[in-house]
Amino acid sequence: GENVEQHPSTLSVQEGDSAVIKCTYSDSASNYFPWYKQELGKGPQLIIDIRSNVGEKKDQRIAVTLNKTAKHFSLHITETQPEDSAVYFCAASLAQGGSEKLVFGKGTKLTVNP
Amino acid sequence: DSGVTQTPKHLITATGQRVTLRCSPRSGDLSVYWYQQSLDQGLQFLIQYYNGEERAKGNILERFSAQQFPDLHSELNLSSLELGDSALYFCASSVDGWANYGYTFGSGTRLTVV
Numbered sequence: 567g568e569n570v571e572q573h574p575s576t577l578s579v580q581e582g583d584s585a586v587i588k589c590t591y592s593d594s595a596s597n598y599f600p601w602y603k604q605e606l607g608k609g610p611q612l613i614i615d616i617r618s619n620v621g622e623k624k625d626q627r628i629a630v631t632l633n634k635t636a637k638h639f640s641l642h643i644t645e646t647q648p649e650d651s652a653v654y655f656c657a658a659s660l661a662q663g664g665s666e667k668l669v670f671g672k673g674t675k676l677t678v679n680p
Numbered sequence: 681d682s683g684v685t686q687t688p689k690h691l692i693t694a695t696g697q698r699v700t701l702r703c704s705p706r707s708g709d710l711s712v713y714w715y716q717q718s719l720d721q722g723l724q725f726l727i728q729y730y731n732g733e734e735r736a737k738g739n740i741l742e743r744f745s746a747q748q749f750p751d752l753h754s755e756l757n758l759s760s761l762e763l764g765d766s767a768l769y770f771c772a773s774s775v776d777g778w779a780n781y782g783y784t785f786g787s788g789t790r791l792t793v794v
Contacts, residue, residue, distance in 0.1 A: 609684075609772075655723060665728060667736055668779045670725075
């Protein structure tokens with residue numbers, strides 16, 4: 567089955583700096599890669615996603631890149647702000663028995679220091 | 681508000697007991713997914729239902745069961761509870777049984793077994 571590795575597990579940056587979180591996946595059939603942000607006491611919220619036919623996608627200060635050959639994808643946050651502090655999860659799709667599920671990495675706790 | 685409703689928000693119970701967690705999916709979504717989130721294990725997939733039928737199973741213990749009702753709400757039943765079952769339990773929903781539009785997560789039920 568699919569295995570998703572996520573690094574680093576914790577990341578501390580100064581406000582205004584960039585943050586990069588990296589994930590690798592094992593199933594070459596995976597074709598959908600979302601990123602979720604989880605704030606304290608809340609459920610994960612989808613912030614950006616990318617499909618396998620695209621190499622990069624950007625939404626304001628957030629961008630995601632995908633390298634299908636190497637089976638890795640990354641989240642880039644520029645000009646970080648204290649409100650970006652949260653746990654971020656990457657995920658990869660896994661087709662299974664006529665449906666599809668998401669397999670998640672273990673998360674990265676991002677702290678943005680003012 | 682994500683549109684996915686989970687009740688109760690908190691649950692404290694004793695070992696050996698049985699509890700039921702409830703989830704109402706976002707309006708229009710036919711598929712429900714249950715995930716367990718513990719400190720060191722990230723988001724672990726338990727089970728998926730689509731339009732009332734079980735579609736996929738993950739690492740769900742035999743002491744756990746779930747179902748999706750005709751009105752599409754879902755219940756996760758946890759029995760013979762052990763201390764190690766203490767975790768956050770999330771429900772997510774999607775339009776169909778496929779992940780490629782992402783999931784919408786509820787805010788979770790925090791289960792504490794004492």
